[in-house]
Amino acid sequence: MPAPPVSPPRVLVFGTGSVGAVYAWILFRAVGPANLYTVCRSNHAVASTAGFTINSTIFGEGLNFKPQVVRTVDEAVSLSGGKPFDYIVVTAKAIHTTPSIPEQLRPAIAPHTTIALIQNGIAIEEPYRTLYPDNPLLSCVVYLPATQTAPAVIVHREIELLHIGTYPSNAPRAHQSAAEPFARLLNAGGGSTELHEDVQPQRWSKLMVNASWNPVCALSRSRDAQFLKSSPPEYSLGLIKSLMTEIASIAQSLGYDNINADTITYQINRAKVRELPGVEPSMLADAKVGARMEVDAIVGNTVRLADERGVHTPLLRAIYALVTALDRSFQRELEKKTQVQVNDKGRLGEQSRI
Structure with a gap:
């Protein structure tokens, strides 16, 4: 059968x-x-x-x-x-x-x-x-x-x-x-x-993209290729490379030695070959509409792991402070809108009882 x-x-x-x-x-x-x-x-x-x-x-x-x-x-x-x-x-x-x-x-x-x-x-x-x-x-x-x-x-x-x-x-x-x-x-x-x-080495490799491009693009309101073209390479490209270098240092402190300069070069080259305007990272898409961003999962957890391992990450810490403030501003606006909606419903309810 x-x-x-x-x-x-x-x-x-x-x-x-x-x-x-x-x-x-x-x-x-x-x-x-x-x-x-x-x-x-x-x-x-x-x-x-x-x-x-x-x-x-x-x-x-x-x-x-x-x-x-x-x-x-x-x-x-x-x-x-x-x-x-x-x-x-x-x-x-x-x-x-x-x-x-x-x-x-x-x-x-x-x-x-x-x-x-x-x-x-x-x-x-x-x-x-x-x-x-x-x-x-x-x-x-x-x-x-x-x-x-x-x-x-x-x-x-x-x-x-x-x-x-x-x-x-x-x-x-x-x-x-x-x-x-x-x-x-x-x-x-x-x-x-x-x-x-x-799969964690792959997660760290992707984090190089997420924890660098995502907050930088959200803060600058620019896609990746747009940001690279916005100022001389020693500034725009230099910032991205420095952020990625800090991320690689954290990964290496956790035993992932294959997250290194070659990984940085690979991820940088993926952005460099894109035509304008480039890719819109998720944080930029969220920032455009005032939506909450994955700040802690992407940047905050990275900074916390660096602190636990004693890895010096001044640029990541600065980026984390800035993008956290931006995210909190979106949260305040969402709370205001919610409160307005609640108040409006309350007024409508009162009118229906008159």
């Missing part, structure tokens, strides 16, 4: 902005619309009615798809009839929330659920490991220049590559074995993956 067909895995994508939408498209092709749930916030109204549209130099233009679109994890669990999820893919910004992102995932976590973090920053994994020590945890480093140009409309270009490794690298064998099936799932949807026994 032939074996019964294997059902596709059930996947929940938490945070379906630019990067999340592209990986939702890849997973959509692998598991189909009935098995893919996406948690959306600001783009929920469009995504839930018209779906997502991807315009990609790699996958194609005008790609429209509509998974199961929800606002919360609780809604996803309810809509799925309480069935467990095989994978939870976290693509939300790594920022502080109340409750925290790991806490918000709890209703969807089953004993076999694999959690995959496709987020920027360094030292971001421990909160998930603390709450879910028995679940496989995958730390993923993504190269995917994508921008949400309108709600649920994504422009993607240049590259799509996901480095995948178990966290920690010495996790139990059963946890380590979860990385390969996840990679195969993404490959089935057209994604590109690389597996690593220890």
Whole structure:
């Protein structure tokens, strides 16, 4: 008797902005619309009615798809009839929330659920490991220049590559074995993956980009190529190289000797060959609309690790102070808007009772 067909895995994508939408498209092709749930916030109204549209130099233009679109994890669990999820893919910004992102995932976590973090920053994994020590945890480093140009409309270009490794690298064998099936799932949807026994060197290499370009571009309101052209190389390029050198020093203090001058040259050259205006880093995209930025995950954690290791990082500390102040200014504006909305609702309520 032939074996019964294997059902596709059930996947929940938490945070379906630019990067999340592209990986939702890849997973959509692998598991189909009935098995893919996406948690959306600001783009929920469009995504839930018209779906997502991807315009990609790699996958194609005008790609429209509509998974199961929800606002919360609780809604996803309810809509799925309480069935467990095989994978939870976290693509939300790594920022502080109340409750925290790991806490918000709890209703969807089953004993076999694999959690995959496709987020920027360094030292971001421990909160998930603390709450879910028995679940496989995958730390993923993504190269995917994508921008949400309108709600649920994504422009993607240049590259799509996901480095995948178990966290920690010495996790139990059963946890380590979860990385390969996840990679195969993404490959089935057209994604590109690389597996690593220890993915942290890749995370440090990407951090060179994130902790240098992201805050500098946000503070200068410039894309990477625009910033390089804004002043003589000894100033613009010199600043980026100096920041990357400090980041490499921290990585080397932790035993990652392959994060060195060659890594800096590679990452610098990726920006130098881009035509104007260049790539828009995520912090710049957030700054343009006054949204919260991943300051602590990207820069703050880097500075804290430097302090713990006794590594001198004066430029990173200065950048951290500046970009933290910018982020706090956005938070104050968001709080003002929220208060105005609350007051307006109160006045409307009073009018309705008159």
